[in-house]
Amino acid sequence: AAKAQGRNRFNFFTPSMQEYAHFRMHLIQDLRLALERQEFSLFFQPIVELKSGDIHKAEVLLRWQHETRGYVSPADFIPVAEETGLILEIGAWVLEQAARQSKEWQQKHERIVQLSINKSPIQFRDEGEYFSRWMSLLKELQLGPGGICVEITEGLLLDAATGVSDKLLAYRDAGIQVALDDFGTGYSSLAYLKKFDIDYLKIDQSFIRNLVDDSSDHSLCEAIIVMAHKLGMKVIAEGVESEDQRELLRAMGCDYAQGYLFSRPMSAAEFEQEFLLDAKANA
Numbered sequence: 001a002a003k004a005q006g007r008n009r010f011n012f013f014t015p016s017m018q019e020y021a022h023f024r025m026h027l028i029q030d031l032r033l034a035l036e037r038q039e040f041s042l043f044f045q046p047i048v049e050l051k052s053g054d055i056h057k058a059e060v061l062l063r064w065q066h067e068t069r070g071y072v073s074p075a076d077f078i079p080v081a082e083e084t085g086l087i088l089e090i091g092a093w094v095l096e097q098a099a100r101q102s103k104e105w106q107q108k109h110e111r112i113v114q115l116s117i118n119k120s121p122i123q124f125r126d127e128g129e130y131f132s133r134w135m136s137l138l139k140e141l142q143l144g145p146g147g148i149c150v151e152i153t154e155g156l157l158l159d160a161a162t163g164v165s166d167k168l169l170a171y172r173d174a175g176i177q178v179a180l181d182d183f184g185t186g187y188s189s190l191a192y193l194k195k196f197d198i199d200y201l202k203i204d205q206s207f208i209r210n211l212v213d214d215s216s217d218h219s220l221c222e223a224i225i226v227m228a229h230k231l232g233m234k235v236i237a238e239g240v241e242s243e244d245q246r247e248l249l250r251a252m253g254c255d256y257a258q259g260y261l262f263s264r265p266m267s268a269a270e271f272e273q274e275f276l277l278d279a280k281a282n283a
């Protein structure tokens with residue numbers, strides 16, 4: 001019976017599933033080598049203050065350029081990095097690079113560009129030594145308060161056993177701000193918003209996409225903004241692509257926006273050219 005079952009199971013394993021398993025195996029192998037091959041880089045996307053149009057924040061987005069696969073999307077490799085635990089090493093690299101980049105821009109352009117870094121729940125839970133090493137680096141670099149923001153997702157806050165509050169307190173002591181990413185898409189309990197010290201809510205792009213035509217998205221965004229402000233948080237709208245969306249969000253009192261309307265994510269050199277050198281020249 002066991003044999004028959006095994007055969008049946010094997011029958012369920014269609015060629016396309018086999019291909020997928022094969023593809024995945026190679027992806028994992030390549031991902032393991034990506035750090036030493038220096039295939040990762042950081043991209044930066046400006047976060048615009050809606051009232052003034054000023055840019056003093058940017059989100060850090062990881063990019064993987066593989067020699068034969070070409071550009072691999074984080075949406076494809078981050079989940080694999082999480083499943084295999086590779087996210088710990090990769091994530092630590094991102095944290096370090098971002099801290100150094102922030103310092104470099106501070107020194108070179110005499111202004112703070114707050115860099116906002118994505119941290120996956122697994123990283124938060126299991127990063128161990130990497131955490132204290134990063135905190136030491138930040139201390140050494142003396143980035144000053146507000147130099148770094150960490151983006152986490154809602155689900156993490158529901159998991160009481162992960163030492164999340166201790167870590168968030170350590171962040172606050174170190175002058176690191178915290179944003180709730182993709183807000184509205186996770187397992188939500190509004191109770192955590194008062195329990196934890198969160199600086200920013202990032203409204204997920206799925207609520208922004210039809211903002212102008214869909215009255216329920218409109219109401220939701222409006223309610224999120226009012227609530228966030230009452231609780232002392234600022235709001236960042238993600239995925240803003242049109243002038244109409246920008247205008248509506250600004251009228252609603254949304255604090256910041258990020259999206260293709262303003263800029264795509266770009267390399268450090270491009271970001272510097274576009275937003276740091278020009279800004280200085282214009283000032």
Ligand code: C2E
Nearest residue numbers: 061062074075078094118119120239240241258259260265
């Ligand atoms: P996220 O943190 O929500 O990042 C926003 C995503 O929206 C980015 O995709 C960005 O390129 C994209 N985006 C920005 N503006 C627009 C717009 O106007 N329209 C549309 N349609 N999309 C826009 P990206 O760079 O592909 O990253 C995808 C996700 O991968 C991120 O979502 C984040 O969850 C994850 N990720 C990226 N870098 C890292 C990292 O260093 N560590 C971890 N743990 N996750 C990362």
Ligand code: MG
Nearest residue numbers: 059118151181
């Ligand atoms: Mg993010």
Ligand code: MG
Nearest residue numbers: 181182202238
């Ligand atoms: Mg997001």
Ligand code: MG
Nearest residue numbers: 181182204205
């Ligand atoms: Mg997202």
